Amino acid sequence: xxxxxxxxxxxxxxxxxxxxxxxxxxxxxIYLSFTDWNSYVKTxxxxxxxxxxxxxxxxxxxxxxxxxxxxxxxxxxxxKTIIGLLLALMVNKGIRLKSFHRVILFMPSVIPMLVVGIIxxxxxxxQYGLINETLRxxxxxxxxxxxxxxxxxxFKSVIAVDVWKGAGxxxxxxxxxxxxxxxxxxxxxxxDGAGVWKKxxxxxxxLLMPSLTVTTVLNLLYGLKIFDTVYVLTNGGPGYATDVVxxxxxxQFSLGSYGVGTALIxxxxxxxxxxGFFAIKLMSREEQG
Amino acid sequence: xxxxxxxxxxxxxxxxxxxxxxxxGGNASPQASGSSAxxxxxxxxxxxxxxxxxxxxxxxxxxxDWIKDPEMKLAEKFEEQTGIHIDYQIVPSxxxxxxxxxxxxxxxxxxxxxxxxxxxxxxxxxxVEHNAVDLSNEEWVKREDPLFIEQSSWKSKVYALTVWDPSxxxxxxxxxxxxxxLGLSVPKSYEEFLKACExxxxxxxxxxxxxxxxxxxxxxxFPEIGVRYEExxxxxxxxxxxxxxxxxxxxxxxxxLSQFSELVxxxxxxEYAFSNTYADTEKNMAGGKxxxxxxxxxxxxxxxxxxxxxxxxxxxxxxxxxxDNQDLNVNPAAPSKFISTSSKHVEEAKQxxxxxxxQENLQYLLDNEPKFTTLNFKDITxxxxxxxxxxxxxxxxxxxxxxxxxxxxxxxxxxxxxxDMAAMMNKQMTPKDILKNxxxxxxQQAKTAGDSxxx
Numbered sequence: 227x228x229x230x231x232x233x234x235x236x237x238x239x240x241x242x243x244x245x246x247x248x249x250x251x252x253x254x255x256i257y258l259s260f261t262d263w264n265s266y267v268k269t270x271x272x273x274x275x276x277x278x279x280x281x282x283x284x285x286x287x288x289x290x291x292x293x294x295x296x297x298x299x300x301x302x303x304x305x306k307t308i309i310g311l312l313l314a315l316m317v318n319k320g321i322r323l324k325s326f327h328r329v330i331l332f333m334p335s336v337i338p339m340l341v342v343g344i345i346x347x348x349x350x351x352x353q354y355g356l357i358n359e360t361l362r363x364x365x366x367x368x369x370x371x372x373x374x375x376x377x378x379x380x381f382k383s384v385i386a387v388d389v390w391k392g393a394g395x396x397x398x399x400x401x402x403x404x405x406x407x408x409x410x411x412x413x414x415x416x417x418d419g420a421g422v423w424k425k426x427x428x429x430x431x432x433l434l435m436p437s438l439t440v441t442t443v444l445n446l447l448y449g450l451k452i453f454d455t456v457y458v459l460t461n462g463g464p465g466y467a468t469d470v471v472x473x474x475x476x477x478q479f480s481l482g483s484y485g486v487g488t489a490l491i492x493x494x495x496x497x498x499x500x501x502g503f504f505a506i507k508l509m510s511r512e513e514q515g
Numbered sequence: 516x517x518x519x520x521x522x523x524x525x526x527x528x529x530x531x532x533x534x535x536x537x538x539x540g541g542n543a544s545p546q547a548s549g550s551s552a553x554x555x556x557x558x559x560x561x562x563x564x565x566x567x568x569x570x571x572x573x574x575x576x577x578x579x580d581w582i583k584d585p586e587m588k589l590a591e592k593f594e595e596q597t598g599i600h601i602d603y604q605i606v607p608s609x610x611x612x613x614x615x616x617x618x619x620x621x622x623x624x625x626x627x628x629x630x631x632x633x634x635x636x637x638x639x640x641x642x643v644e645h646n647a648v649d650l651s652n653e654e655w656v657k658r659e660d661p662l663f664i665e666q667s668s669w670k671s672k673v674y675a676l677t678v679w680d681p682s683x684x685x686x687x688x689x690x691x692x693x694x695x696x697l698g699l700s701v702p703k704s705y706e707e708f709l710k711a712c713e714x715x716x717x718x719x720x721x722x723x724x725x726x727x728x729x730x731x732x733x734x735x736x737f738p739e740i741g742v743r744y745e746e747x748x749x750x751x752x753x754x755x756x757x758x759x760x761x762x763x764x765x766x767x768x769x770x771x772l773s774q775f776s777e778l779v780x781x782x783x784x785x786e787y788a789f790s791n792t793y794a795d796t797e798k799n800m801a802g803g804k805x806x807x808x809x810x811x812x813x814x815x816x817x818x819x820x821x822x823x824x825x826x827x828x829x830x831x832x833x834x835x836x837x838x839d840n841q842d843l844n845v846n847p848a849a850p851s852k853f854i855s856t857s858s859k860h861v862e863e864a865k866q867x868x869x870x871x872x873x874q875e876n877l878q879y880l881l882d883n884e885p886k887f888t889t890l891n892f893k894d895i896t897x898x899x900x901x902x903x904x905x906x907x908x909x910x911x912x913x914x915x916x917x918x919x920x921x922x923x924x925x926x927x928x929x930x931x932x933x934x935d936m937a938a939m940m941n942k943q944m945t946p947k948d949i950l951k952n953x954x955x956x957x958x959q960q961a962k963t964a965g966d967s968x969x970x
Binding site: 265375376466 | 612728930
């Protein structure tokens, strides 16, 4: 009995911290989403589904934020995975200065978002930014855009920054997966006369699937709770073009409507759980077969 | 098992996200706690190097741009005289309200906190009856402009000290040489304003410098002309306050937004309005690429100080011309100073307020702050130049309160109105949509505040 309890003794402190600082506040957050919690009243009252009704029926901007969040998540998962995989394949090969390339490609992931925001606001500046200046210099003035302030481009530009920042991190995880694949598979494939594409399709990708599952779930969670990239680059604008759930939560908290804010986060939590469940299920099926 | 563990992990991570929400009230003040630590260390340093008379540090939380350099100089003088050190904790303006509310709610308010005066802010927002010290019996109250005292009072008690420029309404500041070169005179109506803009645009100069990227500045165009709305629709403010009228149904408000939108669609704000910044106003106005901007009367002096070779006398003024406005808008609500009830140094904070409001110190503040032209206290010698005097002589006859102060639940949604107006500039929203959103947010706030007019 005592021996069986040993593992629980070891995790007891960590579990206590997890319960106190994660589980309890989470449950409080869910409860508060059913209340009129705001900065003007001293007593919090239970109001049922009123906050959810506000989100789903009275203001299409909330739905716009949820839609943008999902689009952002899907786009960044796809792009970061493809680019991360290509980078991992590249640095996994015997290219020159392999370690140097790995460090350079990983570096954007460790730059603080505030710094990234300042850098890219400058790069994207329509008058003096690097992109438009370069386009003008090579005679492509008609290609210049208002990258962060034109509703056609703002969201794409934000996604591009996030992909630039995150692809190196995905590369590192996938690189670890690639290095765990035994060379004997490739040698056998070489003997069978398989080409690059067939080796990728039938050896690399299936054996990389556990790593891809990890990166997909991480990207999914990161994408759905995106805030910092949007906040520092556009603050949800122009207008509501790049608004995501968390910029709306920020706005609700600024208005003192904490109940609606927590309801928005709870909606995101539900979406996150459902999408995460299906992502894991789908990826597990791929892993198995 | 693996799947179960994965789901557990996923739920845990998502839960972590939610927990941020549950803890939100307590973790919104990283800068402040950092500053607090720095305050302590600064206080210890001061104690070890100077013969401190009281060895006290008063923490002072304020939004960006509320504390002027001359006030900081005065604080140094105050410290020399009394040994009381003022530790300024400056928070970016877009986050200030959240930080302050979190600190007040958690009982961790600094000794002195800055806040906008105005009935709504003092009551529902700051709950001054519980959070701020009653200052009604302070000597300076008798010398402060009664209009400002009114806005810093709640239930007949004065809770804040306001030291601000009463003439700092938002008005159009124009480049006189550009107007003269094009043979333009100061527009007296919206139609004349449109004609002037068209002529300026045709000359290759952008008519209006508008920094939309800051999120708050372009909002000014709408509520600042409250006095004109009242002229055109008498009693509208009262009807909006008591909820017998909606923003959505007020045609003057819709027309005003439509005119603003027209200026944008005609290209008078130029190509770069969405990336222009408020901080670059002086530089851009001095460069002559823009002919006008919405600012207050101190801008020319700021331009002269910020950009070598530029002259304050090159700039003139006229009221915001939407809806043919020819009146001066007054906002007696302004950044103010409150003493926290949780402060252990209330008397020292009062002493600081008394020091700031000494006649010579007020005059020093005015004389050394380019943004101010006068102050809201008796017997102050203003520093209006001829251009400014002429402006007040011409337009100062009819004045009224701006809508963000006159109508409750408008000021707290300032940034949201800004987002809506930016969406309108991008043709994503109509003026009517903006007004409907204002009504929705007002209703939400009024109901949560338990406003009897919304029951």
